[in-house]
Amino acid sequence: MHGLKGHTVCFTGRVLVDGVWTVRATCSKRAAQRGAVSKTDFSRKVTLVVYGDLASKAVTDDSRAYSSTLVDAEAERSCGRHVCVVDADGFSELLKGRPAPCLKLRKARAGRVRPVAAHTPEGGILGGPLRVRRTGQRLSGDLTLDLSALDRATTAHEATVGTLIAYLSRRGIEARAHAPGAPQFDAGWSCGQEVFVAEVKSLTGAHEEQQIRLGIGQLLDYTHQLRTAYPSTVVHPVLILERPPSVDRWVLLARSVGLRLTWAPDFAGL
Structure with a gap:
């Protein structure tokens, strides 16, 4: 994805923004400066999920909000409505006005969903x-x-x-x-x-x-x-x-x- 402008964002928890743990309220304010609006809970209006807290790790507790958010995002994708998902690094890049890779979602055991890093082009190390x-x-x-x-x-x-x-x-x-x-x-x-x-x-x-x-x-x-x-x-x-x-x-x-x-x-x- 190329920017935050026009997106409705849902954060799964605190996010490591450029090396600093940042709570959702602050993330929302910074996203607003880039033209996005934020929702505290996932709904059909959400177009971007920022996966924080346990970014890039398998979800281990379905009762936590970020688990259900990923399940909901994957369900929307299955119905044909694409919801972008980025991790902390991706969100940090978007705040700087740079593009970020949209993560794939993979179903795991017991209906859980985990994010999978998107393929990056040659030179993306x-x-x-x-x-x-x-x-x-x-x-x-x-x-x-x-x-x-x-x-x-x-x-x-x-x-x-x-x-x-x-x-x-x-x-x-x-x-x-x-x-x-x-x-x-x-x-x-x-x-x-x-x-x-x-x-x-x-x-x-x-x-x-x-x-x-x-x-x-x-x-x-x-x-x-x-x-x-x-x-x-x-x-x-x-x-x-x-x-x-x-x-x-x-x-x-x-x-x-x-x-x-x-x-x-x-x-x-x-």
Whole structure:
């Protein structure tokens, strides 16, 4: 979709707008500045659903409002009336006057509906400039434990991201966020025709093995998705840690599965 003007919007919950959790009332005001009107509940007047809170995750509780909203949107599509659905990244782009991909909806078990990232054209891996996010606490009402989201909410994680941005900048490279519809890696950049996608893991106050294993798994998933979608693009996965790991075996393990493992502040091997 190309803009918010003329749309009637329904928000499923708070939305991560450019790294800041934003409640529905504020989202509605910002959408109004772009010519949209908002509804608190889904109806046949709604033409756009902004999927917040548990964006891009499978819905796990049918009693929550965002679950029924997606079910209603999918039902309208089945009847021939297309309702656009965007995630937090898409809404952030629309607020800037930029286009955003409309998400597909897929039925899951027990009548649940989940959003599926729309296919993006070749070159749609890297998004806009990467920014350090404000950190804060996750709401206690969230239903699933998203370890990656919890990590992004820590000061140590964002400090490492900031150090990476500065390191790349000194070398004339711009750190980029993921493009709408692309896997949600923490940082990306390009060198010539090659693209690097990175997952950043803080180790302060965390279980080191758990964090490193999580990062390796995420990168293997992201890289497989990207290489499948963009077979002509060379994609390099990079796991970036806040500090050196306590044991050397992680370096060998990462190398054996085709990952680059490095850490702040020197980022050796990048």
